[in-house]
Amino acid sequence: MVDPITATHQAVEARLRTAFAHDRWTFELVPSPLTLEEFRSIVAKATPWLGFAWREVAVDQASGRRITGRLGFTLTIVIKNTGREARFTGDRLGPGLYSSTLIAAALLSGLKVDGVGTLFVSRAGSAFADGWSDMSIAIGTIELDMTTDLADVLAALATSDDFLRLVSDWDLSSESEPSDTIEVEGP
Numbered sequence: 156m157v158d159p160i161t162a163t164h165q166a167v168e169a170r171l172r173t174a175f176a177h178d179r180w181t182f183e184l185v186p187s188p189l190t191l192e193e194f195r196s197i198v199a200k201a202t203p204w205l206g207f208a209w210r211e212v213a214v215d216q217a218s219g220r221r222i223t224g225r226l227g228f229t230l231t232i233v234i235k236n237t238g239r240e241a242r243f244t245g246d247r248l249g250p251g252l253y254s255s256t257l258i259a260a261a262l263l264s265g266l267k268v269d270g271v272g273t274l275f276v277s278r279a280g281s282a283f284a285d286g287w288s289d290m291s292i293a294i295g296t297i298e299l300d301m302t303t304d305l306a307d308v309l310a311a312l313a314t315s316d317d318f319l320r321l322v323s324d325w326d327l328s329s330e331s332e333p334s335d336t337i338e339v340e341g342p
Contacts, residue, residue, distance in 0.1 A: 159303060160209045164209075166268045167266065171230075175258075180203050182204075182205045183204070184208070185231065191284060197233060198235065202234060203250055205230060206233070210298075211225075212224060212225070221305075228298075229296055229299070230296065231296050232297070233292065234251065234295075236249050236251075242291060252293035256279055257279075273301060274300070275301070281295055282294040
């Protein structure tokens with residue numbers, strides 16, 4: 156069993172590959188937010204480029220011990236084209252940001268991830284890399300969210316072989332046996 160973030164990443168990449176060919180588009184996992192140095196390394200490698208980032212788990216305040224809430228992700232699209240307009244609209248040399256962003260949003264909206272939830276697009280739009288001045292680059296981001304209940308997933312992970320192999324050292328006083336009882340000292 157994989158965790159819900161990995162399962163979502165795998166489902167998103169598989170869905171995007173139906174329109175964004177592997178031999179043409181680079182797909183990578185990235186942090187959120189990207190640093191300028193990370194962005195520089197992306198542009199130096201290959202474009203067009205898709206970067207998928209996990210943003211957050213926003214836990215419902217009333218979820219108690221169940222961990223219900225929303226998973227947040229960001230898909231970043233980077234297009235490079237020497238034609239200043241073509242970077243947005245596309246031409247015979249490459250795709251444009253506008254169509255690439257809309258296609259990706261349409262592919263991911265409503266994507267069901269088994270055992271995790273259904274993605275919905277909460278925002279899509281143009282972006283920029285602060286400190287980057289290459290006029291041949293166009294950047295778009297798609298914010299994706301998913302309402303989910305992580306309680307069952309986390310219980311399954313806790314009994315998985317990978318989790319059971321974790322080792323912890325506990326510093327326990329030899330004078331007492333460990334227990335769940337909290338003893339309050341004082342008057």
